Amino acid sequence: MTAQIINGKEIAKKLREKIKNEVQELKGKGITPGLAVILVGDDPASQVYVRNKEKACQEVGIYSEIHHLSETISQSELINLIDKLNTNPQIHGILVQLPIPAHLNEKEVIERISPQKDVDGFHPLNAGALFVGEKSLQPCTPKGCLYLLKEIGYDLKGKKAVVVGRSNIVGKPVAMMLLQEHATVTICHSRTKDLKSELLQADVVVAAVGKANFIKGDMLKPGAVVLDVGINRLENGKLVGDVDFETAKEKASWITPVPGGVGPMTIAMLLANTLEAAQNTLG
Numbered sequence: 001m002t003a004q005i006i007n008g009k010e011i012a013k014k015l016r017e018k019i020k021n022e023v024q025e026l027k028g029k030g031i032t033p034g035l036a037v038i039l040v041g042d043d044p045a046s047q048v049y050v051r052n053k054e055k056a057c058q059e060v061g062i063y064s065e066i067h068h069l070s071e072t073i074s075q076s077e078l079i080n081l082i083d084k085l086n087t088n089p090q091i092h093g094i095l096v097q098l099p100i101p102a103h104l105n106e107k108e109v110i111e112r113i114s115p116q117k118d119v120d121g122f123h124p125l126n127a128g129a130l131f132v133g134e135k136s137l138q139p140c141t142p143k144g145c146l147y148l149l150k151e152i153g154y155d156l157k158g159k160k161a162v163v164v165g166r167s168n169i170v171g172k173p174v175a176m177m178l179l180q181e182h183a184t185v186t187i188c189h190s191r192t193k194d195l196k197s198e199l200l201q202a203d204v205v206v207a208a209v210g211k212a213n214f215i216k217g218d219m220l221k222p223g224a225v226v227l228d229v230g231i232n233r234l235e236n237g238k239l240v241g242d243v244d245f246e247t248a249k250e251k252a253s254w255i256t257p258v259p260g261g262v263g264p265m266t267i268a269m270l271l272a273n274t275l276e277a278a279q280n281t282l283g
């Protein structure tokens with residue numbers, strides 16, 4: 001079997017078009033969705049991510065502002081900025097580009113963002129809402145994964161899903177979303193005893209490990225749907241996922257490539273969340 005490719009780039013493009021139309025509609029009601037991105041320090045990768053977010057906002061008509069702060073900024077200065085943005089009516093979404101320098105308290109920073117403007121969905125109130133199945137702003141990458149499954153018409157009801165990775169930003173929230181869609185979910189991590197035997201039972205695999213080409217084709221059940229969240233740069237500069245694409249595509253029925261799979265969905269979902277946060281202000 002050779003898997004069909006889930007073209008995240010195309011799916012994200014269509015979604016951005018839809019968002020653009022809805023932004024126009026909201027502007028007609030007097031609201032321009034606004035996103036504030038806070039970048040601390042000069043990490044080159046973070047700078048690229050922030051620029052991409054800014055560009056994506058421009059394309060769909062979302063107002064954006066970048067707050068580029070010095071590496072040495074204090075916790076209280078950062079908190080003050082978040083407080084100002086929390087009360088700024090032009091700003092509907094606030095995002096702090098992670099990671100932030102070690103001298104800053106990331107937990108306090110995330111918890112300071114108003115839950116209504118938490119477009120990353122990392123605030124404990126939003127994470128809790130996801131846990132109990134209430135409507136909330138949801139983390140972008142997991143939301144993108146679920147969107148991809150819907151796009152290929154995959155019904156998760158009764159299916160066995162294995163999530164590899166248990167981070168708060170990908171593994172845990174994606175597992176909750178799969179559960180919400182009635183899959184039977186297993187979460188694996190570095191202490192899982194026999195990952196291969198877990199994976200061999202999985203109808204759906206979400207890989208969020210951060211290890212290049214870690215999951216091979218022989219670890220997959222024939223016909224599995226594979227979503228590869230990982231982004232790993234090899235020494236030769238090539239970007240690869242957590243799944244060994246060449247062997248996995250011979251076993252899977254559907255698979256996301258890296259790049260061009262889950263990645264483009266993350267930014268599209270950030271736009272969707274900013275739009276949603278702005279729409280929520282209509283009451």
Ligand code: NDP
Binds near residue numbers: 168188195231
């Ligand atoms: P984390 O490092 O926070 O989490 C990695 C997880 O993988 C941990 O839960 C860890 O287990 C688990 N793990 C590590 N080694 C093994 C192993 N040998 N067997 C099973 N599980 C293992 O990473 P993130 O969740 O933040 O990100 C994961 C990947 O996704 C990265 O490559 C990242 O770059 C990418 N990413 C991509 C995004 C996108 O837009 N496409 C967005 C966010 C992330 P334990 O908890 O026990 O340590």
